[in-house]
Amino acid sequence: MTTTMQASGTIRVEIAESLPILDVALRALVAGFPGIEPIAPSAGVPGSANPGRRDVASRDGTGRPDLVLLVCPDPADLGPLADLGRERPGLPVVLLAARWTGAQAQAALESGARGCLSGSTTAESLAAALRQVARGEVAVSPDVTQAIVTSLGRAHRPAQAPRPTLSPRESEVLALLCAGLSNKEIAQRLYLSLRTVENHLAAVYAKLGVASRTEAAVLAVRTGLVDRPE
């Protein structure tokens, strides 16, 4: 996926929030992040599938967003995500909800969301998540990752497949991922640059045969690479 972000270095984020006051607050918050610019969604389009929401389906010519930050009052309702996927395929969507269950987050990610952020997200974490998604990664709040791993860990028996061999550093990074830390938090914990952590994760994914941090966490728990979370 190519993004216009690459040309200018600025990440353009379209914010989809139906409550005007929260929209203003989020916009002001995102505007304060270095290298990130909130842009306005276009006005309502007749016949929109979500008449109660500010429509994000069409452009007003002010520039394509690199991703959409969609606020979910009800994370069980993935209708707005599905609408976006149909109307604007390929546009990354980050969902923000007060609280997620593991099953809800898993459903959202399987439906194409590139991020699931919870109410525990700080300003710094939100900025980091937007940058991750703009780079083509998936961003999931630590507590949401824990919820997914716990949910899937209960649902599956440990696999009998042989354990892949990870380097000591890769094992460290994987353990912290399973503990729900974001890439930036892992980097800070280990005093490594973010890019080095991302390189280690890419190596871990390749060795485990997975494509995302959630899959890696689930497989790591199932194969005993890391201890099952409580």
Next chain:
Amino acid sequence: MSQRPQTHREPRAPRTRVALLGTLGYLHGDGLRYDFDRLRSLVETIEPDLLGIEAAPAAWESDDPSLLAREIRDGLVPGARLTDTVVVPLGGPSPLEFAPPVDGELARLRAELIRAADRLLAAVGRAIDDPAGVSRGAYVHLCATVCHIEAAAAGKPGRRAWHATNERIFEGLLDAVRRDPGRRVLVAVQCRRLHALEARLRSLTHEIELVPFEQLIPVDRRRRSVSA
């Protein structure tokens, strides 16, 4: 003609670009009002991969902000938090460094000399009033001169503590570089340490390339002016 056996060579780790940023943290309380917003903005503009700070790992990992110098918690760390920069505590200062001596006839004179040198640094720092300016040109030489004066006046315990801290910070930086080679590293330490740290780093040219901090700024941001 027999062929020489091929030797497998491990690829050499890339050199790490390191820039030093002098700060005036230790002078707070001497009437020096330091603009932490500009320090924060400088860190955001450079957005190094790693930001080395003059703090002990235990102090950093305690999550107690009161254990960190004001310029770290109010300037450097906020700049790092909103970017992808990772903060690395390299080692903290010792209270014994250049502590004014208290014993002997000349002790009072030596103590006054140290305080006068600090006042000079603070006065010139106020005039520059810019974190970038503290790391450039004549002020760096002034800091080095002040360091030599204070080292001479402080006596053995103070000098020993000073060298021990410098060595600790150097080792902390070397660990960070060897743990994660090839990255862009900004090191923020009090300005009096710059010349000592620079001298040690210049002996490691196979691992470290010392650059002005402007060269760490990503190319697409270099047009943004960094005030001089």
